[in-house]
Amino acid sequence: DTAVSQTPKYLVTQMGNDKSIKCEQNLGHDTMYWYKQDSKKFLKIMFSYNNKELIINETVPNRFSPKSPDKAHLNLHINSLELGDSAVYFCASSQFLTGIGAFGSGTQLSVL
Amino acid sequence: DQQVKQNSPSLSVQEGRISILNCDYTNSMFDYFLWYKKYPAEGPTFLISISSIKDKNEDGRFTVFLNKSAKHLSLHIVPSQPGDSAVYFCAAWNGNKLVFGAGTILRVKS
Numbered sequence: 493d494t495a496v497s498q499t500p501k502y503l504v505t506q507m508g509n510d511k512s513i514k515c516e517q518n519l520g521h522d523t524m525y526w527y528k529q530d531s532k533k534f535l536k537i538m539f540s541y542n543n544k545e546l547i548i549n550e551t552v553p554n555r556f557s558p559k560s561p562d563k564a565h566l567n568l569h570i571n572s573l574e575l576g577d578s579a580v581y582f583c584a585s586s587q588f589l590t591g592i593g594a595f596g597s598g599t600q601l602s603v604l
Numbered sequence: 605d606q607q608v609k610q611n612s613p614s615l616s617v618q619e620g621r622i623s624i625l626n627c628d629y630t631n632s633m634f635d636y637f638l639w640y641k642k643y644p645a646e647g648p649t650f651l652i653s654i655s656s657i658k659d660k661n662e663d664g665r666f667t668v669f670l671n672k673s674a675k676h677l678s679l680h681i682v683p684s685q686p687g688d689s690a691v692y693f694c695a696a697w698n699g700n701k702l703v704f705g706a707g708t709i710l711r712v713k714s
Contacts, residue, residue: 496647535648535693535704548701582647591636591697595647 495519498583498596505573506604513568513599515583523547523588524566526558529580529598541566542588573603607631608696610705619714623681627694627705630675634696634703639668639679642691642707651692652679684712 498515505511517524525548526538540548541560555571570577580600586593609628617623627637635656640648654661654668654677661668667680681688689712694705 533691533706535695537701537703540701550701584647589700591638591695591702592650592653593702595640595649597645597647 495594496583496585496596498581498599500599501597502600502602504602504604507573507575509573510569510571511573511601512570513581513583513601515566515568515596517564517583517585517594519585519594521585521587521594522563523586524560524563525584525586525593526566526568527582527584527595529582531579535582539566539568570601573601575603577601578603607634608694608703608705610692610694610708612708613706614709614711616711616713617684619686619712620683623679623684623688623710623712625679625681625692625694625708625710627677627679628675629677629696631696631698631703632675634698636697637668637670637677638695638697638702639666640693640695640704642693648693681710684710686712686714688712 496517523542525540527535538552539558544560557569560566580598582598583596584593638653639651641651642648652666654670670677691707693707695702
């Protein structure tokens with residue numbers, strides 16, 4: 493009964509590959525996010541979706557494409573993976589225009 | 605453009621004492637501030653928040669203070685417990701997104 497669940501927890505892949513990370517929330521929230529925690533440990537927002545509509549796109553490369561089939565799901569697809577994509581990716585959800593969010597446990601992506 | 609700064613990467617405190625974690629911000633448009641706590645291999649969890657119209661908010665052992673003129677906020681944990689050992693992130697809300705600091709690792713020694 494995890495509130496925000498994301499899979500996989502670990503992802504090791506080669507440069508140039510395409511991979512996806514899935515996220516689901518059962519809190520009834522209408523807004524979902526993807527954050528990236530880089531090597532300096534900053535959590536930076538990448539995307540946010542409200543009721544399946546893109547609200548925020550923080551100048552993320554086009555190789556990253558979020559997809560929200562419904563308001564409970566926000567998946568992240570990454571094409572042509574690069575070494576610099578190695579990071580921990582967190583999915584989160586909240587009610588629209590509130591900052592209090594629930595986070596998933598993260599996906600550790602390692603690009604070799 | 606680091607809008608939210610946590611200048612202390614780590615803090616070590618004895619059990620029972622007060623832990624004070626600090627955070628500075630640069631953007632005066634932020635109207636809501638939050639603290640998140642993160643254990644290893646888990647996502648951040650919401651701890652406490654404060655609106656920009658207040659200067660203090662208390663929840664049990666946790667109190668957040670906001671000094672708007674100094675663009676500074678702090679989280680006080682009294683008394684500190686070993687289970688409080690975690691990474692604490694300060695975050696600021698600008699109306700549509702959270703901006704996080706780099707976090708402070710708190711170690712509470714028993």
